[in-house]
Amino acid sequence: MSVEQMTTTGVPAEPYVTADGRQIGNVLMEMKNITLRFGGVVAISDISFDIREGEIRAIIGPNGAGKSSMLNVISGFYVPTEGEVWFRGSKRPQMKPYQVAQQGLARTFQNIALFKGMSTLDNIMTGRMTRMKTNMLQQAMWWGKAQKEEGEHREAVEKIIDFLEIQAIRKTPVGRLPYGLQKRVELGRALAAEPDILLLDEPMAGMNVEEKEDMSRFILDVNDEFGTTIALIEHDMGVVMDLSDRVVVMDYGRKIGDGTPDEVRNNQEVIDAYLGVEHD
Amino acid sequence: MFYREAGDFHTTYKDDNQTFPIKFDRIRYYVVLAVAFGVIPFLINDYWANAVFVPFLIYAIAAIGLNILTGYCGQVSLGTGGFMAVGAYACYKLMTAFPEVSIVFHLIGAGFVTAGVGVLFGLPSLRIKGFYLAVATLAAQFFLVWLFNKVPWFYNYSASGQINAPERTVFGMAVTGPNTEAWAKYMICLVFLTVLAWIARNLTRGTVGRSWMAIRDMDIAAEIIGVNPLRAKLTAFAVSSFFVGIAGALFFSVYLGAVEVGEAFGINKSFLVLFMIIIGGLGSIFGSLAGAAFLVLLPVLLKNILVGGLGWPIDIAAHMELIIVGGLIVVFLIAEPHGLAQLWKIGKEKLRLWPFPH
Ligand SMILES: Nc1ncnc2c1ncn2[C@@H]1O[C@H](COP(=O)(O)OP(=O)(O)OP(=O)(O)O)[C@@H](O)[C@H]1O
Ligand SMILES: [Mg+2]
Numbered sequence: 312m313s314v315e316q317m318t319t320t321g322v323p324a325e326p327y328v329t330a331d332g333r334q335i336g337n338v339l340m341e342m343k344n345i346t347l348r349f350g351g352v353v354a355i356s357d358i359s360f361d362i363r364e365g366e367i368r369a370i371i372g373p374n375g376a377g378k379s380s381m382l383n384v385i386s387g388f389y390v391p392t393e394g395e396v397w398f399r400g401s402k403r404p405q406m407k408p409y410q411v412a413q414q415g416l417a418r419t420f421q422n423i424a425l426f427k428g429m430s431t432l433d434n435i436m437t438g439r440m441t442r443m444k445t446n447m448l449q450q451a452m453w454w455g456k457a458q459k460e461e462g463e464h465r466e467a468v469e470k471i472i473d474f475l476e477i478q479a480i481r482k483t484p485v486g487r488l489p490y491g492l493q494k495r496v497e498l499g500r501a502l503a504a505e506p507d508i509l510l511l512d513e514p515m516a517g518m519n520v521e522e523k524e525d526m527s528r529f530i531l532d533v534n535d536e537f538g539t540t541i542a543l544i545e546h547d548m549g550v551v552m553d554l555s556d557r558v559v560v561m562d563y564g565r566k567i568g569d570g571t572p573d574e575v576r577n578n579q580e581v582i583d584a585y586l587g588v589e590h591d
Numbered sequence: 592m593f594y595r596e597a598g599d600f601h602t603t604y605k606d607d608n609q610t611f612p613i614k615f616d617r618i619r620y621y622v623v624l625a626v627a628f629g630v631i632p633f634l635i636n637d638y639w640a641n642a643v644f645v646p647f648l649i650y651a652i653a654a655i656g657l658n659i660l661t662g663y664c665g666q667v668s669l670g671t672g673g674f675m676a677v678g679a680y681a682c683y684k685l686m687t688a689f690p691e692v693s694i695v696f697h698l699i700g701a702g703f704v705t706a707g708v709g710v711l712f713g714l715p716s717l718r719i720k721g722f723y724l725a726v727a728t729l730a731a732q733f734f735l736v737w738l739f740n741k742v743p744w745f746y747n748y749s750a751s752g753q754i755n756a757p758e759r760t761v762f763g764m765a766v767t768g769p770n771t772e773a774w775a776k777y778m779i780c781l782v783f784l785t786v787l788a789w790i791a792r793n794l795t796r797g798t799v800g801r802s803w804m805a806i807r808d809m810d811i812a813a814e815i816i817g818v819n820p821l822r823a824k825l826t827a828f829a830v831s832s833f834f835v836g837i838a839g840a841l842f843f844s845v846y847l848g849a850v851e852v853g854e855a856f857g858i859n860k861s862f863l864v865l866f867m868i869i870i871g872g873l874g875s876i877f878g879s880l881a882g883a884a885f886l887v888l889l890p891v892l893l894k895n896i897l898v899g900g901l902g903w904p905i906d907i908a909a910h911m912e913l914i915i916v917g918g919l920i921v922v923f924l925i926a927e928p929h930g931l932a933q934l935w936k937i938g939k940e941k942l943r944l945w946p947f948p949h
Binding site for chain 2: 386388408409411412413417418420424426427428433437438440441443445447451453460461500501
C-alpha cells in the first residue's frame with residue numbers, strides 16, 4: 312500500500328477490516344493536525360484521527376485530557392489554533408455552530424444543556440430546527456403549510472419519544488426531571504435532527520448501572536437502526552469496550568493511542584496513562 | 592366535576608396541540624370572546640372605556656409585545672416607552688401624509704416602522720446580554736424621546752410640539768378625534784388585540800417560538816442544534832416592536848388623541864409594561880393580559896375604595912398603589928417568576944385532580 316492511500320492516522324483511506332474482524336467504512340470526517348490553545352494552555356496538541364461511516368468511535372482519556380475540547384472543535388464551537396477539519400472529502404471552512412448543525416451534526420453536552428423552561432416535547436421539537444422550512448408569516452397565520460409541517464415533525468418526534476421510552480414525561484418541563492431522564496431527553500433532542508454524525512459527551516456520566524445499560528442499548532440501537540455514525544466520550548472502560556468499534560486515547564492534549572478496543576487496551580502508553588505513570 | 596380531560600380524547604397531534612386542550616377552557620374562551628364582542632360594546636360608556644377597557648386593551652398589546660422579547664426570548668428591554676413613541680409618531684406621520692388611506696393601514700404601518708426601528712436597536716443584543724442589554728435599551732428609550740422632541744419634522748412643525756390625532760373613520764364611524772364614541776374606541780382596540788394575540792399565540796407555539804425560548808433558556812445549546820442566534824434575536828425584536836408600535840399608535844390616536852412625547856411615552860411607561868409582564872407572567876400570552884388588567888384596574892380600584900369609600904386623600908392612595916405594586920413585583924420575582932398565569936395554571940391543575948389530589 313502506497314503512502315498516498317494512507318490517511319493521517321496511519322490506517323487505509325479505503326474501507327478495511329480490523330484484526331478482530333470489524334468492518335470499517337469510508338472516512339466521513341477527518342481531523343488533521345488539530346492544535347487548540349487557550350492562552351498558555353495547550354488543550355489539544357497536533358491530533359489527527361478520522362471518524363468512519365457507521366462506526367461508534369470512542370474518545371477516552373483522563374480528566375483534562377482535552378476530549379471535550381476536541382468535541383467542541385468538531386461541532387464548530389471552538390476554532391482550532393492550527394489544523395483542519397475535513398467532512399465528506401472536503402475541507403470545512405470556518406463555520407458557526409448552527410451552520411455545522413445544518414451540515415448534519417448533532418451533539419449532547421457533558422453538563423446537560425437542555426432548555427429548562429420547555430417541555431420534553433418542545434425540547435425534542437427544537438432539535439428538528441434545521442429541518443423546519445416554513446417562514447414566519449406562514450407560522451403567524453398557522454394555516455396550511457405551518458400546521459402541516461408542525462404535524463409531520465410532531466410525528467417524527469413521537470417516534471423518538473417511543474424509541475427512548477419517555478412517553479410519560481412528554482409534557483413535563485425538563486427542569487423537573489431527574490438527571491438520568493434529562494440525559495435521555497438530551498439524546499432525544501440530538502436524534503431529532505436525524506444527524507449523520509452524533510457526538511455524545513459522557514452520555515452515561517453520573518448514571519447508575521441500570522441507567523447505563525439503558526443508555527448503552529439506545530446508543531447501539533441508534534447506530535444499528537438508523538446507521539448513525541457516533542463519536543462518544545466515556546470514562547467507564549467497560550462501556551467503551553462494549554460499545555465502540557474504534558477508540559482514540561488522549562492524554563494531556565496528545566493522542567497516545569488509536570485502534571480497536573483490544574489494540575488500545577494492550578497499548579503500553581495507554582496503560583501507563585491510566586495507571587498514572589510519571590510523565591517526562 | 593366537568594373540568595377533566597377524561598372523555599375528551601385527542602386522536603391527532605393537531606388536536607393535542609391546540610391552545611385550550613380541555614373542553615371547558617375552550618368553551619370559556621368562546622364565552623369571553625362573545626361577551627367582549629357582543630355584550631360590552633352595548634353597555635360601555637365613556638368612563639368605563641377611558642378608565643378601564645381601552646387602556647387595558649392597548650396595554651395588553653404592548654405587554655404581549657414585550658413578553659415576546661423578554662419572556663419568550665429572554666432579552667430584557669427598558670425601551671418599551673420609546674418604541675411606543677415610534678409607533679405613535681409613525682402613525683401620526685402616516686395619518687397626516689396619507690389622509691385618504693384607512694387608519695387601519697396607518698396603525699399596521701406604524702407597527703412595521705417600529706419593527707424596523709426595533710431591529711436596529713436590537714443589533715447590540717448579538718454582542719451584549721442581560722444587564723448591559725437592558726442599559727442599551729434604556730439608552731434607546733431616552734434617545735427616542737429626545738429625538739421626537741428635538742426634530743420638528745416629527746410633529747409637523749406644530750407650535751405646541753405636540754401631535755394631535757385628526758378624525759379618522761372605519762366603516763363610517765369615527766375612531767379617532769373628539770367625536771369618537773366610547774364603543775368605537777373599544778371596538779377598534781379589541782379587534783387589534785384579538786388578532787394580535789392570536790398571531791402571538793401562533794408564533795410562540797411554532798418553530799419561531801421554540802427558537803426564541805431556546806435562546807432564552809440556553810443560547811449555546813440553541814446554536815449547536817441549529818438555531819441562528821442572530822435571526823432568533825432579531826425576529827424577536829421585530830415582532831415585539833411591531834406589537835409595541837401598534838400599541839403606541841393606538842395609545843396616541845384612539846386613547847389620548849393628543850400626545851406630548853416625554854409625558855406619554857417616558858421611562859415610566861417602559862417600567863409599567865415591564866411590571867405588567869412580571870406580575871402577569873413571563874413567557875405567557877395569557878399572563879400578558881392578566882398583568883395588563885391587573886395594573887390598569889389596581890389604581891381604579893384603589894381610588895374608588897380608598898378615596899371614594901374611605902375618604903383617604905388622593906396622594907396617599909397613589910402612594911399606596913406604588914407600595915402594592917412594588918411589593919408584588921418583589922414577591923413575584925422571588926416566589927413565582929411565571930406570575931399570575933402560573934398561579935392560574937396551578938389552580939386549574941388542582942381543580943383537574945380535585946377531589947382526589949393523588
Ligand atoms: N474555554 C476554555 N478556556 C480555557 N481553558 C480551557 C477551556 N476549555 C478547556 N480548557 C482547558 O483545556 C484542557 C482540556 O479540557 P477538556 O474539558 O477538553 O478536558 P476533558 O478531557 O473533557 O476532561 P473531563 O474528562 O474532565 O471532561 C483543560 O486543561 C481545561 O482547563
Ligand atoms: Mg470533558
